[in-house]
Amino acid sequence: MSDTAAWKTIARGVLEIIEADDLRKKLSKGTPLNIKLGIDPTSPDVHLGFTVVMRKLRQFQDLGHRVILIVGDYTATVGDPSGKNKTRPILTHEDVLKNAETYKQQFFKIVDPAKTSVIYNGEWFSKLTFTEVTKLMSQITVAQMLEREDFQKRYRGGQPISLHEFLYPMMQAYDSVMIDADVELGGMDQKFNVLRGRELQRSLGKEPQVGLFMPILLGTDGKEKMSKSLGNYIGVNEAPQAMFHKIYALPDALVESYFQLLTDIPLESIQAKLAQVAAGTLNPNALKEELARDIVRQYHGADAAEMAAIQEKRIHAGEALPENIPVFAVPAGEHWLPELIVKAGMAKSNGEARRLIENGGVSFDDAKIGDPKAKAMVSGRHLLKCGKRNFARIEAE
């Protein structure tokens, strides 16, 4: 293929392409390709983990291709078991539609809506007859289904697998047939499903899609994949300062993959800097700052990124407090401190608040509190601090 720059863009960060040769052929046709992404709008809070795939979609668009976003309103009512060790809770159709709207609003922060078609798969699944479903399911055997790692693990580990979960991969495959997908994007956990699409297309005499698999972005804990339920995520809707801080405080080991998957900064430049860090000639924080700035810029603009960077430094130097400290109004007078801490949402119960105090993590107006029975006199404006980065303003009503 002559267009090596385009190929380089497409291949950046990609874990696996099945088959790369097929993709080269498709690209060389010179006509816009159908790039498919299927989503289950289960959790409308889009975080950076999702953006890895979205950014890839955007790169395809910038090269002239068309994105088809399949909203799995029907598949969501089945619940994709991919990568899960449990049956997923089934959503109501109403929830799915509502979530889809929220999802799209965030999706289009990255993906170009002008080059995107949004299609609900209920469009065809609501019309399939039982006979057609039977025919679809006859395309696969139980043994093939159990090849999928997560099914296999659950089966061996004595975890339940509901039969309806077997429908999911075939439904996803059917989507690809219906829209004539050329490329389907997904994480490695989607490999099995995407390959079903490839095979189903082929068996129906269509040109099979190419599977393009992106790595799973690890979360801020550096261990598990980024996910809302694990609380290790960075949301695309987060405020600049919060976003900046989370990226800046990332474990070192994650920096390279974040650069690769979440920015367009040339890989050579990153590798050169990482080498300097390893050699001890560059402070790792400088690299994290560059990363944080770039990502915050993408979602909030250059000015906000600059402000966040300055603010972050001030906070750590102890010169400033974060912006947007939540304010809680209470009646003037004496208040038992644990009660204030709970009110400010820094602890779930009075008991937890007492323990925080006993552990020496609480200060009120810069005075450390050691006694869980302590009371605070509230008149005017006060600063309550729990731990290193949890601040709240307490104001007299």
Next chain:
RNA sequence: GGGUGGGUGCCCGAGUGGUUAAUGGGGGUGGACUGUAAAUCCACUGGCUAUGCCUACGGCGGUUCGAAACCGCCCCCACCCA
């Protein structure tokens, strides 16, 4: 339908009649250290303004001075056989 093994705190997992929110690990939170990261160390990790009271070991009943543990029924899960 028959058989076997299970259901314990956020997760995993000890515990089989008798102080005690219930060993241990993971995770989480706070502190020390540090680069704001990692690693390490220490503390905390059901609720209640609390020398005590309440709630908790799948559910409901029962035995007992006393049960997560014993008995009965029920619900749920896995595996084997059909």
